[in-house]
Amino acid sequence: xATMLEVKNLGIxxxxxxxxxxxxxxxxxGMLYGLIGPNGAGKTTIFNLLTGVYKxxxxxxxxxxxDITGKPTIxxxxxxxxxxxxxxxxxxxxxxxxxxxxxxxxxxxxxxxxGICRTPSYRKVEKEMDERAMELLKVFELDKEADYLAANLPxxxxxxxxxxxxxxxxxxxLLLDExxxxxxxxxxxxxxxxxxxxxxxxxxxILLIExxxxxxxxxxxxxxxxxxxxxxxxxxxxxVLSNPQVITAYLGE
Amino acid sequence: MSFLSYLINGISLGxxxxxxxxxxxxxxxxxKMLNFAHGDVIMVxxxxxxxxxxxxxxxxxxxxLVAVVVCTVIGVLIETIxxxxxxxxxxxxxxxxxxIGVSYFLQNVVLLIFGSNPKSFxxxxxxxxxxxxxxxxxxxxxxxxxISSCIVIMLALTTFISRTKAGQAMLAVSEDKGAAQLMGxxxxxxxxxxxxxxxxxxxxxxxxxxxAYPSLSPYTGSMPGIxxxxxxxxxxxxxxxxxxxxxxxxxxxxxxxxxxVSSQLSDAIVxxxxxxxxxxxxxxxxxxxxxxxx
Amino acid sequence: MTGMKKKKLISNFITYGIVIIAFxxxxxxQSTGNLSSMMTGLLVPLCVYVVLAVSLNLVVxxxxxxxxxxxxxxxxGAFAGAFxxxxxxxxxxxxxxxxxxxxxIGAAFAALxxxxxxxxxxxxxxxxxxxxxxxxxxxxxxxxxxxYVGVDSHGVHVSMxxxxxxxxxxxxxxxxxxxxxxxxxxxxxxxxxGIILILVTLFVVxxxxxxxxxxxIKSIRDNRIAAESIGxxxxxxxxxxxxxxxxxxxxxxxxxxxxxxxxxxxxxDYNLSILALVFVVLGGIGNIxxxxxxxxxxxxxxxxxxxxxxxRMLIYAIVLIVMMIFNWAPKALEWRERYLGRFFRKSVKEGx
Numbered sequence: 023x024a025t026m027l028e029v030k031n032l033g034i035x036x037x038x039x040x041x042x043x044x045x046x047x048x049x050x051x052g053m054l055y056g057l058i059g060p061n062g063a064g065k066t067t068i069f070n071l072l073t074g075v076y077k078x079x080x081x082x083x084x085x086x087x088x089d090i091t092g093k094p095t096i097x098x099x100x101x102x103x104x105x106x107x108x109x110x111x112x113x114x115x116x117x118x119x120x121x122x123x124x125x126x127x128x129x130x131x132x133x134x135x136x137g138i139c140r141t142p143s144y145r146k147v148e149k150e151m152d153e154r155a156m157e158l159l160k161v162f163e164l165d166k167e168a169d170y171l172a173a174n175l176p177x178x179x180x181x182x183x184x185x186x187x188x189x190x191x192x193x194x195x196l197l198l199d200e201x202x203x204x205x206x207x208x209x210x211x212x213x214x215x216x217x218x219x220x221x222x223x224x225x226x227x228i229l230l231i232e233x234x235x236x237x238x239x240x241x242x243x244x245x246x247x248x249x250x251x252x253x254x255x256x257x258x259x260x261x262v263l264s265n266p267q268v269i270t271a272y273l274g275e
Numbered sequence: 276m277s278f279l280s281y282l283i284n285g286i287s288l289g290x291x292x293x294x295x296x297x298x299x300x301x302x303x304x305x306x307k308m309l310n311f312a313h314g315d316v317i318m319v320x321x322x323x324x325x326x327x328x329x330x331x332x333x334x335x336x337x338x339x340l341v342a343v344v345v346c347t348v349i350g351v352l353i354e355t356i357x358x359x360x361x362x363x364x365x366x367x368x369x370x371x372x373x374x375i376g377v378s379y380f381l382q383n384v385v386l387l388i389f390g391s392n393p394k395s396f397x398x399x400x401x402x403x404x405x406x407x408x409x410x411x412x413x414x415x416x417x418x419x420x421x422i423s424s425c426i427v428i429m430l431a432l433t434t435f436i437s438r439t440k441a442g443q444a445m446l447a448v449s450e451d452k453g454a455a456q457l458m459g460x461x462x463x464x465x466x467x468x469x470x471x472x473x474x475x476x477x478x479x480x481x482x483x484x485x486x487a488y489p490s491l492s493p494y495t496g497s498m499p500g501i502x503x504x505x506x507x508x509x510x511x512x513x514x515x516x517x518x519x520x521x522x523x524x525x526x527x528x529x530x531x532x533x534x535x536v537s538s539q540l541s542d543a544i545v546x547x548x549x550x551x552x553x554x555x556x557x558x559x560x561x562x563x564x565x566x567x568x569x
Numbered sequence: 570m571t572g573m574k575k576k577k578l579i580s581n582f583i584t585y586g587i588v589i590i591a592f593x594x595x596x597x598x599q600s601t602g603n604l605s606s607m608m609t610g611l612l613v614p615l616c617v618y619v620v621l622a623v624s625l626n627l628v629v630x631x632x633x634x635x636x637x638x639x640x641x642x643x644x645x646g647a648f649a650g651a652f653x654x655x656x657x658x659x660x661x662x663x664x665x666x667x668x669x670x671x672x673x674i675g676a677a678f679a680a681l682x683x684x685x686x687x688x689x690x691x692x693x694x695x696x697x698x699x700x701x702x703x704x705x706x707x708x709x710x711x712x713x714x715x716x717y718v719g720v721d722s723h724g725v726h727v728s729m730x731x732x733x734x735x736x737x738x739x740x741x742x743x744x745x746x747x748x749x750x751x752x753x754x755x756x757x758x759x760x761x762x763g764i765i766l767i768l769v770t771l772f773v774v775x776x777x778x779x780x781x782x783x784x785x786i787k788s789i790r791d792n793r794i795a796a797e798s799i800g801x802x803x804x805x806x807x808x809x810x811x812x813x814x815x816x817x818x819x820x821x822x823x824x825x826x827x828x829x830x831x832x833x834x835x836x837x838d839y840n841l842s843i844l845a846l847v848f849v850v851l852g853g854i855g856n857i858x859x860x861x862x863x864x865x866x867x868x869x870x871x872x873x874x875x876x877x878x879x880x881r882m883l884i885y886a887i888v889l890i891v892m893m894i895f896n897w898a899p900k901a902l903e904w905r906e907r908y909l910g911r912f913f914r915k916s917v918k919e920g921x
Contacts, residue, residue: 073798099800113791116784117573124788127781128800137780138773144780169573191799309696357890360898367695368635369897372850375843376889383883504700543711546704553701554689
């Protein structure tokens, strides 16, 4: 199997604080990979490093063989990294459909002038965008709410819309930051199925941060456990979760 | 000698800016909002003192005291009625537009009461001018009073913040509102206190400004207000020594600009300073950087 | 076509319709002699304010940035347009063509300045952006105020001192006279031209909002970090909204200049920017049709109710504050949800 994401010796310091140190990770194409660890372990910081929100102090990040270390967020997204956020960040003032169409931004193009003058190319491209966006919404059972303002969706559906929007950018790898946060067991179960479905049908590599151990044990094939910004343990899910060091980190001495 | 007298004039004007800027910077530091109406509180202070002296025949010092009380009350009222409901609002634009509304409100209320004709303000300063270097360098009484009040206010405020409980509460609220509340600090009260102090200082600034430039109209406060905000940003918004430093520098820059470049372009120069500062060092001379959390 | 698209299309046509119907009504009133001379004099300024408000709404409502320097762009457009018309008064004798070109030039210059100012300034956010745009507006006004420009057989002369230091030949013509500004601009502006400019402005703004670029602009407004994460170029789209808005304000300025005997920079002070902001806020931030209506009502009403003129600005101020608290204060929103829920429920769908 080919490697999709390769992280070597990744580290960042904020002032004197070493938030992430010497992290190595290798995620194979098509894998469902989990990043877990106690609060403050540096999980979201790693996501921010992978997506260019922060520039790493040291280390290398390679996506599908291409070096994306320290590139701006936009370029990293164009290279094929899409993400969701721990505290949902939707475009609240536009419709559900437009949220997804915004995600399609770099894949369907016409000029500004064509947009203002409503030329045939505008109509054609907009129609294609509508179709593609509706397809994605159907996957997440959001097609009936396409005309709703994103702000008016219930919480669970907002999480799903965020995933749909990220997928619209046609990424190679999808980063999900606590996708099950705030969900009830039923919704979590449904989410697990959706994540599986996305992996299988979009041929996607998925890296997720999660606290819900049921979800992690249920869908992740491999795990990295972080503690105090460093890798505590890495490997197959079952092995990692039975590792006494991991149990100590989670439950305390 | 003219250089020296420009410099002194600059420091004097700068002292006024500094006093106004203190109000901006304290409010920004604690409520995280740009109180656009702050400049107009200065004008209200000017009118309050004017009325006391001209209509009620009060002695200058009493008039200043009345002006301070009036502005303090107005400041607290503005905060409670207009700003507090929006403190937790989702849009920072809403607060800013409200502040612009308050600024217009004050201007137009004064306009309706006193009319648009500028009033000639009688200086509250009775100290004689100081003549130095065989009379070639003349330092006016107003200048002396302005500069010394600025220094006194600055020292008093620093002491207040570092030595009193209320001052420490202000620091805590500016650092983290939520945490301060959990520590038992009454956030609303602290913010109101900040507005009270800022507005009281604005009254003093208003009286000093009008004593130096004795023409008072409903729009007197808006330009110095904006410039003082420039000073606050220049020094680093949220920082009290920054407001002091920024105010003095800006006053000197303005007077030198007027004297050596062009009297019509002096405002443009002041604003150019703001733009350069914001683009080169957006946190100002003494400010600290804040990063948005993702 | 989805239901929402149809709704939007209809909504846009209503907006155009309102403008056209207003034009027809005014024409009828004028031909039957029912329009007072005061109202007639107000027709072009009305158009100017509508364009100004709509263009500012593109920045404030759609791009979500508070600009307090809009009068500055209008100022640039006004002086560029008037300057052009004065220079070509004798060469281009067709008033309509000259005016059309003057509008374009006004828009182009304002766009250029919008771009130049926008590049550094749009890195700032919120309050800082507001104050910097205000600063730029004031600088533009102050700088134009000190320039003296004349034209003679040797070309263009420029001075920052006074008109005599231009050193012009006797045949020279003084165009820009410092604080006195430009006098004798040909009065090319007409109500019809104003209405056409409004329609063009609406066409550009409404269609831009509903295009791929408009979506990008709105997504940045709603969440900058998320917009970046899906590959949207923040600077480019912020700049686009800002520049288009400046260009339209410039065209409005040029229209304004061709309706005046004397054009002075001091007219374009920060109060004018605030006035435009009042139109935008009262019409509804992000609501283009609202801006049109607010600009017309708030300009015409005080003129019609002369007795109230003194209280006009005071009332504006109070309405501004009340609107903001009613629309944004968490407590007010809660109250609205509880007691007025039924009336606001339909805003759940985006078809307002």
